[in-house]
Amino acid sequence: xxxxxxxxxxxxxxxxxxxxxxxxxxxxxxxxxxxxxxxxxxxxxxxxxxxxxxxxxxxxxxxxxxxxxxxxxxxxxxxxxxxxxxxxxxxxxxxxxxxxxxxxxxxxxxxxxxxxxxxxxxxxxxxxxxxxxxxxxxxxxxxxxxxxxxxxxxxxxxxxxxxxxxxxxxxxxxxxxxxxxxxxxxxxxxxxxxxxxxxxxxxxxxxxxxxxxxxxxxxxxxxxxxxxxxxxxxxxxxxxxxxxxxxxxxxxxxxxxxxxxxxxxxxxxxxxxxxxxxxxxxxxxxxxxxxxxxxxxxxxxxxxxxxxxxxxxxxxxxxxxxxxxxxxxxxxxxxxxxxxxxxxxxxxxxxxxxxxxxxxxxxxxxxxxxxxxxxxxxxxxxxxxxxxxxxxxxxxxxxxxxxxxxxxxxxxxxxxxxxxxxxxxxxxxxxxxxxxxxxx
Numbered sequence: 001x002x003x004x005x006x007x008x009x010x011x012x013x014x015x016x017x018x019x020x021x022x023x024x025x026x027x028x029x030x031x032x033x034x035x036x037x038x039x040x041x042x043x044x045x046x047x048x049x050x051x052x053x054x055x056x057x058x059x060x061x062x063x064x065x066x067x068x069x070x071x072x073x074x075x076x077x078x079x080x081x082x083x084x085x086x087x088x089x090x091x092x093x094x095x096x097x098x099x100x101x102x103x104x105x106x107x108x109x110x111x112x113x114x115x116x117x118x119x120x121x122x123x124x125x126x127x128x129x130x131x132x133x134x135x136x137x138x139x140x141x142x143x144x145x146x147x148x149x150x151x152x153x154x155x156x157x158x159x160x161x162x163x164x165x166x167x168x169x170x171x172x173x174x175x176x177x178x179x180x181x182x183x184x185x186x187x188x189x190x191x192x193x194x195x196x197x198x199x200x201x202x203x204x205x206x207x208x209x210x211x212x213x214x215x216x217x218x219x220x221x222x223x224x225x226x227x228x229x230x231x232x233x234x235x236x237x238x239x240x241x242x243x244x245x246x247x248x249x250x251x252x253x254x255x256x257x258x259x260x261x262x263x264x265x266x267x268x269x270x271x272x273x274x275x276x277x278x279x280x281x282x283x284x285x286x287x288x289x290x291x292x293x294x295x296x297x298x299x300x301x302x303x304x305x306x307x308x309x310x311x312x313x314x315x316x317x318x319x320x321x322x323x324x325x326x327x328x329x330x331x332x333x334x335x336x337x338x339x340x341x342x343x344x345x346x347x348x349x350x351x352x353x354x355x356x357x358x359x360x361x362x363x364x365x366x367x368x369x370x371x372x373x374x375x376x377x378x379x380x381x382x383x384x385x386x387x388x389x390x391x392x393x394x395x396x397x398x399x400x401x402x403x404x405x406x407x408x409x410x411x412x413x414x415x416x417x418x419x420x421x422x423x424x425x426x427x428x429x430x431x432x433x434x435x436x437x438x439x440x
Contacts, residue, residue, distance in 0.1 A: 010210055014144035015153055017209035018137040019160045021092050024195070024202040025133045026164030028099040028126060029064070031191045033259040034172050036061040037384070038266075038273055039188045043107040044116045054263060056116075058384045061259065063120055065373075065381030067127030072369035073229055075132020079365030080228035083211045084140045087365070091133040092206060096199030098125035103192025135369030138352040143212035143361070151303050154352030155295025162287040165258050169281050176273040214361045228363040229370070236359060236367060242418040243355050243371035244378070249311050249411030250348040251379030252404055253318075257340055258284075260384040261325070268391065269328060279330060283337030290345035295353070303350040303357075304420060310347025311412040317343045318404035322397040347411070357420055379407065 040060065041053030071091070079087040101122045108115040137157050145153040171191040178187045218224055225231050232240065258280065265276035298306040317340050324336030359367035390399040 011144045011153065014209050014212070015141045015156050017088075017206045018141045018157045019163075020205045021088060021202050022133065022137045022157055022160030023164040023167065024092065024198045025095050025130060025137075026161045027168045027198060028095050028164075028192075028195050029130060030165045030168035030258065031099065031172070031195070032064065032102065032123060032126065033061055033255075033384075034168060034262065035188055035191075037259055037262045038176065039184060040119070042184060043109075043188070044119050046108055054267070055385055055388055058259075058263070058388060060116070060120055060123055062381040062385060064123045064127035064130065065376050067124040068131035068373035068376060069370065071128035071131025071133075072135070072366075072373040073131075074128070076135065076366035076369040077227075077229055079132065079136050079139075079369070080363055081224055081226075083215050084136050084143070084365065085206070085209060085211050087132055088136045088140060089203065089206055091129045091136065092199060092202050095126060095129035095133065096195055096202075098122045098129065099192050099195040101125075103189045103195070131373045132369055135365055135367075135372060138356055138368060139365055140209065140212060142352050142356050143214040148299055150353040150357075151298035151306075151350055152292060152295040154356070155291045155298075155349040157352055158295075158348055159288050159291050161254075162284050162291070166281065166284045166288070169277055169284075173274065173277055173281070176277065218362045223362050225362055228366045232359075232363045232366045232370070236363070239358050239418070240367060240371040240374070242414045243358065243367075244375035245414035246307075246355070246411050246418055247351065247372055247375035248379040249314050249408045250344055250351065251376050252383045252407045253314055253340060253344045254348070255380040255383045256318075256387060256400075256404060257321075257337060257344070260387045261337075263384065263388065264325070264391070264397075268397070269325065271328070279333045279337060283334055283341055286338045286341040287345050290342055291349040294346045294349035298350045298353065303354045304415065304418075306346055307350045307354055308412060308415050310343055310345070310349075311408055311415055313343035314340075314347060314408035315405045315412070318401040318408075319398075322401050326397070354418075354420070358418065 036057040037054075040057040041047075041050070045053050045056035045060070047053045047056070075087045075091060099122075102119065105118055105122070106115055137160070138154060141157050142150050142154045168191060171194060175183055175187045175190060261280060262273060262276050265271040266273060294306055294310070321336040321340040324332045324339075327333065355371070356364060356368055386403065387400045390403060391397065393399070
């Protein structure tokens, strides 16, 4: 077996391990988002006003994002000190445990205020796990990839987020088709309990993946930082800020389309849950197809150019999305989701290759995880509740679309300032020492 063949197998195994783990993590995360939009208000946050129940449930969804920085700090530290593989196994186990716990929780009627408290604790654990998961999954793939293909292989990891969403929606589809009594009594628990089986599969795949060659180089050069997080904020805080701002565009678009759209369809358009899911599910195929295509394009024309183009498109696409949703016609609604997802795919596809390239390899896990999760607090965490409040205050969707456009402009500006060390060539492997940033 040649060295080239061995490297190709390691790269494929790393990409598969990252993809499977990310799919499971985001399946668990998406299950919570769907349940928070539809059933958790009645089960865990009962109130006289249904809007108040919905807002409380969506706020508990946000708690998971608020706890992600803790996971980024903890797992980022150990990911830079112990390695990517060890931490990725730990994050997957923690996510599986917390999601299973949600599926076993008694509701408010059974144990009173303890029910929402326990739910929020489990959601916090989900957030801690996710805070360390994404950065590590990206690095496991990107650091195994060749010089010219980081855009493509990095984008494959990002299809895992959509695959997890798609899987969660498919599992919830028959649940939402139940009568309300059965769904609220036991049906909603099924998707959460299935997570235990998925985690076992994910662990088997991840345990077979080898540590990345770039982390091996850091260890061999004795360049492992004792306190990588402290060194990150001392020497690279500007990069952390720019990456955090750069990700808010994709985070907002994804959460609005996959979480808030169900609430908007039910309360704003009077459409049933299964009707909205019948539009959303086929539209997500656009992401699965477009993300790797944009990743491959980025390897040809530059990852920064693709990122900026995607952000620019998301300044205008929210207006088209809402206008097409308001027709209530299946074909037009599907087109609206597809257009929004094309812009999202372009912006998000290159995040792994782009953001990992701006941090030195010895503190890359911390840099990626912390910057990414800070950005998600300003996007995914607040988007559903803020959109609900804006619609309640204005009575329409225009204020929500303006909010999404402003967020896209913020990411566009951050991307303009966030420059790669050498934008004239495709990303190169990271430098051997922690003191020299990787090339691009």
